[in-house]
Amino acid sequence: MSHDRLECAAQIRERGFRVTPQRMLILDAICEGKEHTTFDEIYDRVQAKAPGINQATLYRTLDFLCELHLVVSAEIDGRAVYEIAGETPHHHLVCHACGAIQELPDFHFHELRSHLLREHGFKADISHLALTGLCPQCAESER
Amino acid sequence: MSHDRLECAAQIRERGFRVTPQRMLILDAICEGKEHTTFDEIYDRVQAKAPGINQATLYRTLDFLCELHLVVSAEIDGRAVYEIAGETPHHHLVCHACGAIQELPDFHFHELRSHLLREHGFKADISHLALTGLCPQCAESER
DNA sequence: ATTACTGCAAAGGATTTGCATGTGA
DNA sequence: TCACATGCAAATCCTTTGCAGTAAT
Helix, strand or coil, X not given: CCCCHHHHHHHHHXXXXXXXXXXXXXXXXXXXXXXXXXXXXXXXXXXXXXXXXXXXXXXXXXXXXXXXXXXXXXXXCCEEEEEECCCCCEEEEEECCCCCEEEEEHHHHHHHHHHHHHHHCCEECCXXXXXXXXXXXXXXXXC | CCXXXXXXXXXXXXXXXXXXXXXXXXXXXXXXXXXXXXHHHHHHHHHHHCCCCCHHHHHHHHHHHHHCCCEEEEEECCEEEEXXXXXXXXXXXXXXXXCCEEEEEHHHHHHHHHHHHHHHCCEECCCCCEEEEECHHHHHHHC
């Protein structure tokens, strides 16, 4: 299920909600960022196209899109980042020394996920995780 | 290395910092909670014994203790939780439906950790993770 | 005697909320 | 039409900061 803007619109309507220009603009702004996008980036992009849009609307819309699972969010040092859902799921390695971010494919979590389900009955929602640590460069210079 | 209050005090002194009654009270308050403890719980416990202690001090002290790795923190739905470090490292499974929290031993992450190091050169700091999902009961009632 | 630490109060920043207005279905 | 969405402004919540006074070593 790859979610482009049209599919998202369909999904929204299907579930009984309304497709508004604001919502589409916000979806577009998230799509524009190839990777995860911060609140401020989204806000700026939307402002560029439609200077009227309010921050509160953006907060509400992002929550809304996350609840519909059209967008996924992760926390990177205290700030939320957003991404269109449905692309190949992946995660991030965040260096807490230099801030570099590396992508981590989802398959690393396949085993953990099924193990948790089998052994603990826990249906983990590991859809967009950010792990912190030291990137190769910083790990090197640290010793 | 099991960190009780005395060892913590020794560690603090050893590294050139000062052992103050506030710090000890805060360490005690964290120890009192068998599991992870929220900011507010710690604050209340400390207040009960020493009504003078300031929130700013608590914030600063918690940061301080985390930096010394005497305490570890994790984020559970947007709020930090704290725990004495050095006990057997473990993680948490948090049900986002009912809020139930289950412990998850660290060994589940051994492989992931060494894999990240080998394949990506990334030295992941997975010391106290909180994974969200659905606990057995909620997963059941959901369908 | 130093200088780290604390308390206080104020500032800061992010997110939420209430309510009137607007608009998609 | 009418419930859902939005804009606006104020409120709220969490956390940080500056500074003056206190206390651990």
